[in-house]
Amino acid sequence: MDITATVSAAGSGAGTPTGTVTFDFGDGTPTVTAPVTGGTATVTHAWASTSGSPYALTAGYSGDADFSPSTATGMQTVGQAATTTAVASSPDPSVTGQPVSITATVSAAAPAAGTPTGTVTFDFGDGTPATLTSLSDGVARITHTYTAAGGPYTVTALYLGNDSFSSSSGGDTQTVGKAATTTAVVSSPDPTVVGQLTTVTASVASVAPGAGALSGTVTFNFGDGSPTLTAPVSNGLAVVTHAYGSTAGSPFAITATYDGDANFTSSSGSDTQTVGKAATTTSVISSPDPTVVGQSTTLTASVASVVPGAAAPTGTVTFSFGDGTPSTTTTLSDGIATVAHTYTTTSGSPFPLTAIYNGDANFTSSSAGDSQTVGRAATTTAVVSSPDPSVAGQAVTLTAMVAAVAPGAGTPTGTVTFSFGDGTSAGTATLSGGTATVTHTYATRSGSPFAITATYNGDANFTASTGNDTQTLTKNASTTTVTSTPDPSVSGGTVTIRATVSSAAGTPTGTVTFSFGDGTSTATATLSGGVATVTHPYTTTTGSPFTVTATYGGDASFNGSTGTDTQTVTRATTSTTVISTPNPSTTGDRVTVTATVVPVAPATGTPTGTVTLAITGRSPQTVPLVNGTASASFNPLPKGTHLVTGNYNGDVSFAPSSGTTLQTVN
Template sequence: FGDGSPVASAALAGGVATISHTYTSAAGFTVTATYDGAPSFLSSSGTDAQTVNKAATTTAVVSAPDPTVSGQPVTLTATVVPSAPGTGVPTGTVTFDFGDGTPTATAPLTDGLTSVTHSYAGTSGSPYTVTATYNGDTDYTASSGTDAHTVNRAATTTAVSSSPDPGVTGQTVTLTATVSALAPGSGTPTGTVTFDFGDGTPTATAPVAGGVATVTHAYSTAAGSPVTVTATYNGATGFAPSTGTDTHTVNKAATTTTVASSPDPTVTGQTVTLSATVSAVGPGAGTPTGTVTFSFGDGTPTATAPVTGGVATVTHVYAGTSGSPYTVTATYNGDNGYTSSTGTDTQTVNKAATTTTVASAPDPSVTGQTVTLTATVASVLPGAGVPTGTVTFSFGDGAPTVTAPLSGGTATTTHAYTTRTGSPFPITATYNGDTNF
């Protein structure tokens, strides 16, 4: 047969011998037929040229499993067979084009079969056209086959955590969402995560980088704590949405209360403004609300004022100096986001200045006539109130002085002048003061 295979013999019938042979490779072969002779005939030989061309092939490709999800490995199997009338088992390689723009892969044929694995990173081109190209060999021609492979979005899980936890009112909290693909999917999800803080404030959306999205938030109150934080992954071309929750505890922030008085010092009866400033203590932040109760330190009733912009203000009038300096106490009563606290200050109250006026009636009088002398004592601004105590009267005629008690700011005495020598007489009324004036 000219291809190195064993010779074969066939019987002559009517001068013709016939045999069949299959060539396993493509080439030009010289076929030699040798007649062995017979008693009446001599032996002889003859040759012929036999051309054997490459056999055509067909290539089929299948994927399993189908469909898959993003990141899931898929096995692509190509089967190469000769087309009739060719037979045999093709050898060589098959090149796979996955249809997603990634580099092709080439694998060797074994018994007409070859397989590769591939993971699709997304779904944007699904279903993808997979092309398997048999590259041919010395005996078989090249051929191609295609298959459609569907890739669905991979399921995901979203986990969310907060730090620090617990926090306090006004403290900045970092919320972190981690998005992962669920098996059999794989890969790192992209896209965005929307955070709901659980306190009624607007949601916030952050990009996913390396599977993680992060935002910060400050809770303005501890009411409703613990709050439920919800992180919703919004999905991407290769990954399905998912949601995760976490509870975050918000405690009341500590506060400090400072109190100041103005003016300081004051005098009896003067109006003083007392201001309490309430501030959050770090890591807390924000502006406390609620009320502050003021104790003036003089036994008078307390006063409660609202906190506006972190400040509460009242006015007070000290009626005396007996407890000066007075300890002023401002107690912040707390609110939903902040704890109570207390601050103190001292307020000095000095005696108020006074004026004393004196009048006589009747004026003029005559020798021996009884004259009524009236002294009026009043406080001088910014002081106020009604002085008490005594007034000492000097009549200006050498007679002994007389001291009379004040009542309602007035002291009265009588005197009879025994002579008119020295008239008009200088009358002096001296207010002797008290604890407050």
């Protein structure tokens, strides 16, 4: 402000003083001297503070040649100057984590002048604590980093004022966008083999000027068609493990995609993973071991991947049995291949076994060996003689059957030695198809039954064994034949049954028992000249044809025997006679009709069943036979001659027949 001192002559003096006036502003600042011109001296002064207000002003006139010095005082009141605060941020917009420079410029508002001092409080609008910063040359500067994208955030700078300047505030906005990111991906180890775990690590970082801790997830694509995996980001890293199940497609393109979060943009990175075939080991065992000739043994090959490889190899295993037979190739299932093999000889035992895994697209081949010991199979020998029993002087065939005992199998070869048990020399026969036969004739029954022994002498593949039997010499055999006559016969007719018993060794004696097959009692007849005869009447056709059995009971020299025949019995012919009484009758008489049914020779017996009786003009009546007779009564008839009929309807044993008569009515 301008301060003016007016110097004038005092009292009777006159004129205009010249010289200088020295001003003291009362605020401790240096005095200022100004020339007096036209009786006034003027200076300009700005009080920098209100501290001390009101200030004491002093103007001291220095005098000149014509005027003496003089002094004048006054008071100056100084109030706080108004201020303005302007806020600016740079860069704007920024990204998450990027430092932002915020400047608050505080200025005195006209007419005030000077440079405000003091402090400015910054509020960044993002919820972080306000920050107090001192002014320097009227400017307060601070750097702030926004950690979250969003906005625009309202930035406020509050100048707190001082003794000389009043407070003021200003504002601005700051827009914060998502920070860009980069994603790098590596896999380790690389290369791997099928089934080996590789660790895939994605490193996610913000791109300058962005900064801060990233969150969210990374999605991994392994390039082999398997499902993607998602892992959280922690300290800028996301980690997963993956095992490749195949070499098909190697090297595989790995992609790691950071999915972004509220403050950081997404990004992706890629790598490749080379996957080679995994090594394998093959083991082979046989069970059971040892075996015997013909016994099946199971060879089992176990194929496994060698660490760090994993998973079950597929493909085939080729088995070699070491006995000259063709090798066999079998498919793996869950890493296991099995095959059954039967050794047919001991020659070469123990046999070397080899299992070769042929590999596949993902696993290398490998092989293993074992051995199989094969011993001779046990045998059983069975011996039978035929015919048994036999008679002295009759040739008997002895048959020895040699078989392997389970689990052995196959057909033994070699020879069998036969001992006949009657003191004669043993006989030896060669096996053919497991069977050896000899023929021997026993000269006497003395010693019967004879002990027969068949000894199999073994061969390279089968052990020896022995079988036993006995041979009985008995009485001579007989044969019985049966005939019946007449055949067929009729019900009630008598049949002659003849049994003939014969033998190559003579004429049997004794008795024959006959069974007729109709439920009647048996009959016994004595042989004469080898023949026995009986007669038997069959009284029914039920059961026809009947089985006739003749059983010869044997005697001291001949064994018994049995023969059979069949006898067919048909229904017997019948004759029916009819009479009517009274005959003649009158028109008032009831007429009784009687039918009598009898068998026709040679049949015998009494027919049963029903007879249908009829007279012309009257309803027929069917009545049962009683002791061969049936009767019925009819109402009186008109005059004339009437035909009377009786029709026998037959039964199971007797055939139908009919008879007639005439009835005269007067």
